[in-house]
Amino acid sequence: MSPETEQDASGRATLALRRVAIDTYGENVAYLHRDCEVYRAEGFQALAKVEVRANGRAILATLNVVDDPAIVQNCELGLSEDAFEQLGVADGHPVSVAQAEPPESIPALFRKVGGERLGREDFAAIVRDIAQRRYSKIELTAFVVACNRGELDREEVYFLTEAMVQSGRRLDWHEPLVVDKHCIGGIPGNRTSMLVVPIVSAYGLVFPKTSSRAITSPAGTADTMAVLANVELPFEQLTGIVREHRGCLAWGGTADLSPADDVLIAVERPLSIDSPGQMVASILSKKIAAGATHLVLDIPIGPTAKVRSMPEAQRLRRLFEYVAQRMNLSLDVVITDGRQPIGRGVGPVLEARDVMQVLENDPQACDDLRQKSLRLAGRLIECSPDVRGGDGYGIARDILESGRALTQMRAIVQAQGARGFDHHHPPLGALVQEVRAPVAGVVTGIDNLQIAQVARLAGAPKVPGAGVDLQVRLGETVAAGGVLYRVHANYPADMAFARQASERLSGITLGTSAQVPHVFVEF
């Protein structure tokens, strides 16, 4: 190392930090010039993990080697945009760089890949390293695949859940009763949270609802709520709103709840992995970290739902209950009808419209969305020690019909920052395409997966006004040429993709009333 090279207090060579304006989408990348003395002296390899330090902070990054001084010079260390933000020091600030130590939990990961059962400490170490983004994509994928397919016994699922809670912030509302609800997903239009939160928080229970954006669906609760109000709330604002209004409907990403879950989802999604163990750990860790003491969990069953039979639903219910009990969470699992989408709209604006119609007691409102929301709200209200089992539904209905739920929703929307959405004139995608019945018949199937796919191709959730507006329900009779659903889009290319998909498979089957699938459950 030449005598000119700067050194930091511990004698490590330092370089000048440079922001490299490349967006590597969540993957930290460090750029060193090939002629940089540090690069040569340390014997780094491209794609190696390096640790960059400045001002007592450290981040991990993947190394790219640069041959162009216009990008970084010999005496500089470049960081991609996200990585630069994370380190939080200014351009030109001295930084030091060293080979990153391999994550401590790698031996435990190798044991899991080798088929062994892991203990509490192993899961804690692995999840800590994942949350600190010390795992490479290869290591993350190995963990996800090795834990797939019932490879985790229920004790391991408990250890994983506990470790995920511990990996991030855990909220404490200083209340004996903090309620939450969650659905395992897979049913388009199922926006019950946006009704259950105002009803139950109007009743007086604390309900700090944080939700995710859509991962593979056409809208998550956070996407639909974003039509009405700001959902990206700084942590202090979120807690302030809950203290004042007893409830909120926010995006959970800012609260650092179970951060390892977010890292794992980025790998699970492209592999379509959604194993029971990982689902239970993901959902329960988020809810427990959010401070919930009582949770109502919705497991829909249907031929195109995530869960397709009652025995499967019961197995999943037992796993949820086992882990919840170990984590001291009071859990009420409800198994619901998942044979078709809930409500009419599928897509953020369309779903926001459906929700507001129910809150306004509009006679046109979707009855299935209303009924399911009242039942879920009733179950949560019954968590209150003053309410007798069976009385919750009536209380919820009174709150909705009296307009108190609407008032409460308006207060939450105002507190989060209203967006000025008028559901009587929803800003739907200007391009409209009708999908019609080829023959007359009774609706015998509405494919959740295909309807979601058409809505996504039309642009949802990125284009909030895009999506599918269903005009029929299971068991209804349709004339030949009758409208089955309308597709809304903003861009011709999106509409072309959605039309191709719906022409290949509309997602709606017509037949005779005898063919309408049996209702698995009566909730």
Place this chain on the structure above:
Amino acid sequence: MSPETEQDASGRATLALRRVAIDTYGENVAYLHRDCEVYRAEGFQALAKVEVRANGRAILATLNVVDDPAIVQNCELGLSEDAFEQLGVADGHPVSVAQAEPPESIPALFRKVGGERLGREDFAAIVRDIAQRRYSKIELTAFVVACNRGELDREEVYFLTEAMVQSGRRLDWHEPLVVDKHCIGGIPGNRTSMLVVPIVSAYGLVFPKTSSRAITSPAGTADTMAVLANVELPFEQLTGIVREHRGCLAWGGTADLSPADDVLIAVERPLSIDSPGQMVASILSKKIAAGATHLVLDIPIGPTAKVRSMPEAQRLRRLFEYVAQRMNLSLDVVITDGRQPIGRGVGPVLEARDVMQVLENDPQACDDLRQKSLRLAGRLIECSPDVRGGDGYGIARDILESGRALTQMRAIVQAQGARGFDHHHPPLGALVQEVRAPVAGVVTGIDNLQIAQVARLAGAPKVPGAGVDLQVRLGETVAAGGVLYRVHANYPADMAFARQASERLSGITLGTSAQVPHVFVEF
């Protein structure tokens, strides 16, 4: 899209290609400016896989989004150094870019991740996509982990092997008998190929030996041969040398043999995955693609070898034999003594010295390396229909002792391009450290893994003169303070790491002669 944007013949928008001087180490990266119309119109996401086309060629790349026109401008598409080379067109050439189609074999991958048995067509499709680098790191890892741990039955291992052979070039030497040898690895210093090739090819059998560089060991055959001669031979030169001299000792990377294997190894290595199914498919596919008709396979057993018991070795032997028979490869498995390193030197130059001493019939030559090489060469010579079983060893010994093997090695070295190595004055690392016996005793263990680790930390194979020079063998008596081995290095930092490791654990155990481990096999 604005009217100014150029379009290619199929109406796709084109951009001007720009080489971005960033070395992303084998991962193709494409750079688009955030304000580029194509980026916005196509709705790309950062980290998406895109397909870049020009002149009828196409490559796949991961997308990074750039906010600095000094890196790429709105009208440009940047490619990282490797990707630019692969596309093979000049700076400024028009290119088109589109979202890459997901690999066709993804449904089969998902079935394997879900625990299903796959068929011949499934493996063919998966391996084709892997060889064409259509799989992301996530998908590659999922495949490797899902095939780990006996998840493949032997029929599936056969399908995988066959698919790997078909994924690349398959050499045909137009000879009825083409021999090869391979060791499953794990034994430092085990450089028998560099003796077996000259002996057997001097006898007259065709022996086109291609080998790998070290992956996790201190030297592969290609690293050690590179001390003597050029090993990176263009394909035509390689085949020319084999036609003229009946043998070669080349690096296999240029011949495009079983290219899927190279892609998979990049994922298996950081996960330390070396399952029987993957080992069999990897080794046999390379050998069959290289045109071998007869293979001798060396499986060493020992307490620190890859295979640690005779039942395990026999299971592995049966799997190799099953797949070889399905692939019409004549296979002779030999189970050998893997209790300690072979020869004295561990590291490219040290091993080259050992090999040359044996070829020169130097009385100082390592007898274990000589004996093992003669036995393996004898087995291969017996593949010849003229040779009676049991006569091969004597023929091999005559070829070695007569100096014909040395002459043949010199001819191969000259043909490949001699490096001017003088084994009487080997260019060893200038820094030397001796590791000595703390007490007197009999050598009862030499840890293959620890010796390899010390040699790697000292710099091998990147620094050819670095490594470990063993001074003792199992069963020998050492005085207190006697030299166990010498460590050679070129750089003080390397030597410091190697010394720390050898001080923590020298890798050599001393005790009484009764404690010397039992020889599993007599080969």
